[in-house]
Amino acid sequence: MDDIGDMAKAGQAAPRKLSRGARRQQLIEATIETIAARGYSRTTLTDVARHAGLSHGLVNFHFQTKEGLLTETLKYLAEEYRQNWTAALEAAGASPAEQLDALLRSDFNPAICTNARLSAWCAFWGEAQCRPMYQDLCGSNDDDYNRTLEDICTRLVAETARPGDPVRIARVIRITTEGVWLDMMTMTDAYGPAEAMRTAFTCAAAFFPEHFDDRGVLGRKRL
Amino acid sequence: MDDIGDMAKAGQAAPRKLSRGARRQQLIEATIETIAARGYSRTTLTDVARHAGLSHGLVNFHFQTKEGLLTETLKYLAEEYRQNWTAALEAAGASPAEQLDALLRSDFNPAICTNARLSAWCAFWGEAQCRPMYQDLCGSNDDDYNRTLEDICTRLVAETARPGDPVRIARVIRITTEGVWLDMMTMTDAYGPAEAMRTAFTCAAAFFPEHFDDRGVLGRKRL
DNA sequence: AATCTGAATGAATGATCGTACATTTAATGA
DNA sequence: TCATTAAATGTACGATCATTCATTCAGATT
Structure with a gap:
């Protein structure tokens, strides 16, 4: 577990570009929050991206499909x-x-x-x-x-x-x-x-x- | 509870036209089966209607919206x-x-x-x-x-x-x-x-x- | 029989959303 | 400084699906 989930560290802004693992983890955390807030059936990739403050295209870049993202989240x-x-x-x-x-x-x-x-x-x-x-x-x-x-x-x-x-x-x-x-x-x-x-x-x-x-x-x- | 859930009674076929209550109950039972088979998030009105052997337009006729159908199913x-x-x-x-x-x-x-x-x-x-x-x-x-x-x-x-x-x-x-x-x-x-x-x-x-x-x-x- | 009422159909519509991709931007190394 | 690579963006496309509605049809009423 590469534990780099500290992007909201006060002071310097989060890096625009992040390592693969860190960004994935950030998106997974955003997925957890989105599911909690809107429920599984209403969770969209746009929601997840918004929660993470990123563009929704990025989700596919890192997880290929929506199902991929959800499966990885559960595995996490x-x-x-x-x-x-x-x-x-x-x-x-x-x-x-x-x-x-x-x-x-x-x-x-x-x-x-x-x-x-x-x-x-x-x-x-x-x-x-x-x-x-x-x-x-x-x-x-x-x-x-x-x-x-x-x-x-x-x-x-x-x-x-x-x-x-x-x-x-x-x-x-x-x-x-x-x-x-x-x-x-x-x-x-x-x-x-x-x-x-x-x-x-x-x-x-x-x-x-x-x-x-x-x-x-x-x-x-x-x- | 108007208990008329006996449409599959062998012998004569189910009536093409049914009372409001009976049809609603039939659709609710179909909803339960559909949710069980496909999961909540993948349940569509077409699925439900197919399970009941009816047209999907009928679901809206009886329950206005999809959310209405699901809420009524849970209440049931x-x-x-x-x-x-x-x-x-x-x-x-x-x-x-x-x-x-x-x-x-x-x-x-x-x-x-x-x-x-x-x-x-x-x-x-x-x-x-x-x-x-x-x-x-x-x-x-x-x-x-x-x-x-x-x-x-x-x-x-x-x-x-x-x-x-x-x-x-x-x-x-x-x-x-x-x-x-x-x-x-x-x-x-x-x-x-x-x-x-x-x-x-x-x-x-x-x-x-x-x-x-x-x-x-x-x-x-x-x- | 003729008429009327409401159930049932299915094609058409429009909105939502996942996916693909061309483009832009940032970091790294020569 | 320039070239290369990988990350990130956002528009565009296509599919799915809920909803609407004009039409059909069965049964009840007269």
């Missing part, structure tokens, strides 16, 4: 999401409880979990059912994520005395996170990220009360 | 959903556990929970973030449903010794249902309605193990 979001949770997991401790805590927190990382990004995800989700390419890239099909979560749940279940199907538990936990995102988008009187995270932890605590309460993993400093 | 789905859960609730017993059981089962009623309908819901959801009209009609904003579910959870929590926030619990349960629907749509190797319902009950059992297991409410005949 998927990769970003993946980077986010893998990094969080690496930084976490060895115990499954700490790892689940880290994973859930990473899902509400303010860098990832912005209004525009959630809206865009939501829009792609809506289109995914009839587009195999989108379907593969949408969250529920991130095999690594699912396997990791199932593995953590398996280890957590083993630490409790009670029986429980780790696959179903992992599914409920994943789904709860996705659902809380949807709420933040579609509910008219939505709650904020703090309440969202508490809801996710409420779910984790229901399955693993020995390890969690609605603030996160037990036995940690609280803010 | 919302009303259908509402009818479904309220009927299920009325038929249920008085105890909160039986009522939650009935509510969850109604969400997977095969009449409501078809592939086409789930796809259509999903598509509207994706567009809802930037359309207040859609936003109001989408599931998470059904105040009656939310209040009912919260009320049931409050009574269930009262029956257990443990503490617990009924609002958050109700939210997790609602979200799990929605999430399972999404899975059935967007996952490449999706599971069926049976496993979906079990997942929903797994969630209910996590909060109310005295009342539920992953097959539903306890103390009932099983199939």
